Amino acid sequence: MDGFFERTYDLVRQIPAGRVASYGQVARMLGEPRKARFVGFAMHASPGMAAGVPCHRVVFKDGSVCSGFAFGGPDAQRGLLEAEGVSFLDDGRVDMGACAWET
DNA sequence: CATTTGACTCTAT
DNA sequence: AATAGAGCCAAAT
Numbered sequence: 001m002d003g004f005f006e007r008t009y010d011l012v013r014q015i016p017a018g019r020v021a022s023y024g025q026v027a028r029m030l031g032e033p034r035k036a037r038f039v040g041f042a043m044h045a046s047p048g049m050a051a052g053v054p055c056h057r058v059v060f061k062d063g064s065v066c067s068g069f070a071f072g073g074p075d076a077q078r079g080l081l082e083a084e085g086v087s088f089l090d091d092g093r094v095d096m097g098a099c100a101w102e103t
Numbered sequence: 104c105a106t107t108t109g110a111c112t113c114t115a116t
Numbered sequence: 117a118a119t120a121g122a123g124c125c126a127a128a129t
Contacts, residue, residue: 004126023111033112034124040110041127058110066110 004035008042015057018085020094021101022061029103044069056080057101063094 007030015021024036043055048071056077059065067074078088087095 024113027111032125035126036111037109037124038111038126041108043110045127055110060110061112069110071110 004030004032004038005042005045008039009046009051009053012039012043012046012054012058013052015054015101017054017057018099019101020057020059020063020081020086020096020099022063022096023058024061025101026058040066057084059094061096063089063096064092065094 008026011026011029012021022036023039024033026039027033027036030039039058043053043058046053046055048055055071056065065074065077070077074092078092081094082088086099089095
């Protein structure tokens, strides 16, 4: 963990399957809630799940994902999350009320 | 070395 | 309630 990115990856890696966490929440866990944007940026720069970083489990605070910038598209993210047991709302958002990552 | 930008979030209108 | 704007910090150029 030389940089903030490594720390972010490590925390995201600890997200259990079937659970999702918001960028801001991850940043807050790292002790720096102001770096919410960097958490997302780290995901973009991260090698992805190939390195054990389930970026698809990291979503907006509302439970929505950034359409167009996801690892393979919002549809793929939704498919992966559903495969892990994450509930989705009719709006296409993750059910944060039931699948929000609890520490 | 200074400027720009970004998978975000909050506050104000 | 919904939309718009500002703030934040660090890396990339």
